[in-house]
Amino acid sequence: MWWLTKRKKVDIISAGWLEGMTDIHCHLIPAVDDGSRSLDESRQLIEAMRSIGIQRIITTPHIYRRYPHNDSNTLHEGLERILPDLSDLGVPLTLGAEYMMDEGFETQLTKPLLTLGSSKYLLIETSFVGAPLDLYRLIQLVISAGAIPMLAHPERYLYMGDEEYSRLRGAGCAFQLNLFSLTGMYGEQVEKRAQQLLERGFYNFVGTDTHRIDFFRKTISSAKTYARYREPIRSLISNNQTLVASLE
Ligand SMILES: [Fe+2]
Incomplete structure (x- = not known):
């Protein structure tokens, strides 16, 4: 009966949806933002990510006013410092960043840009309460700087309406889904918004936005969404692979 299939939820981890995935959004450099707090936690996070099928990672520390020391130089140093201790895990780890469009953006x-793994894509976010007044000017500045803006987790900006999403896409933004928005990690409203954007073909890429080990373990212990989203999600995972392959 088609309506039962349509409404059936599956555990995306045990169903193997994430096999071979490259994660392009997570916070694994210890103690530089609100992500991993120690080398040991980074190690546990990468092990847990590997256990669900993730084979390669671009880690994306926050760059915004709250973390004034974070820039291209300090974050490259931060990554270089931990790489020797994590190389035995067999999960290649490269660098990007998640830029908040705040007063310092x-x-x-004007500084060297931390694009995703040195690709053309610059991961950007807005606050969860509202966009900057000059949002479209800032997006244009990203493009003028030679990068393609990729908006992190648009489904989490509940202040945005349909028109805004379309306008952002028209302005040249790529959209990155937080995978676990679809499994209810941020509540029902965000889950619904993610479903709508996915069904309407807004997303280009997918990331996990992993921060802390306890939360991540809880998230993956029960990660269910509708079976009909398997193909759209696999297609986004494939786009992530294409992005990474273009760097090799
Ligand atoms: Fe993030």
Whole structure:
């Protein structure tokens, strides 16, 4: 009966949806933002990510006012410091960043940019309460700097309406789904918004936005969504692979 299949939820981890995935959004450099707090936690996180099928990672520390020391230089140093201790895990780890479009963003754009794994894509976010008044000017600045803006977790900006999503896409933004938005990690409203955006073909890429080990273990212990999303999700995972392959 088609309506039962349509409404059936599956555990995306045990169903193997994430096999071979490259994660392009997570916070694994210890103690530089609100992600991993120690080398040991980074290790546990990578092991847990590997256990669900993730084979390669671009880690994306926050760059915004709250973490004034974070820039291309310090974050490259931070990654170099931990790589020797994590190389035995067999999960290649490279660098990007997640830029908040705050008062300091324009200044950040004048510095060397931490695009995703040195690709053309710059991961950007807005606050969860509202966008900057000059949002479209800032997006244009990213493009003028030679990068393609990739909006992190648009489904989490509940202040946005349909028109805004379309306008952002028209302005040249790629959209990155937080995978676990679809499994209810951020509540029902965000889950519904993610479903709507996925069904309407808004997303280009997918990431986990992993921060802390306890939360991550809880998230993956029960990660269910509708079986009909398997193909769209596999297609986003494939786009992640294409992005990474273009760097080799
Ligand atoms: Fe993030």
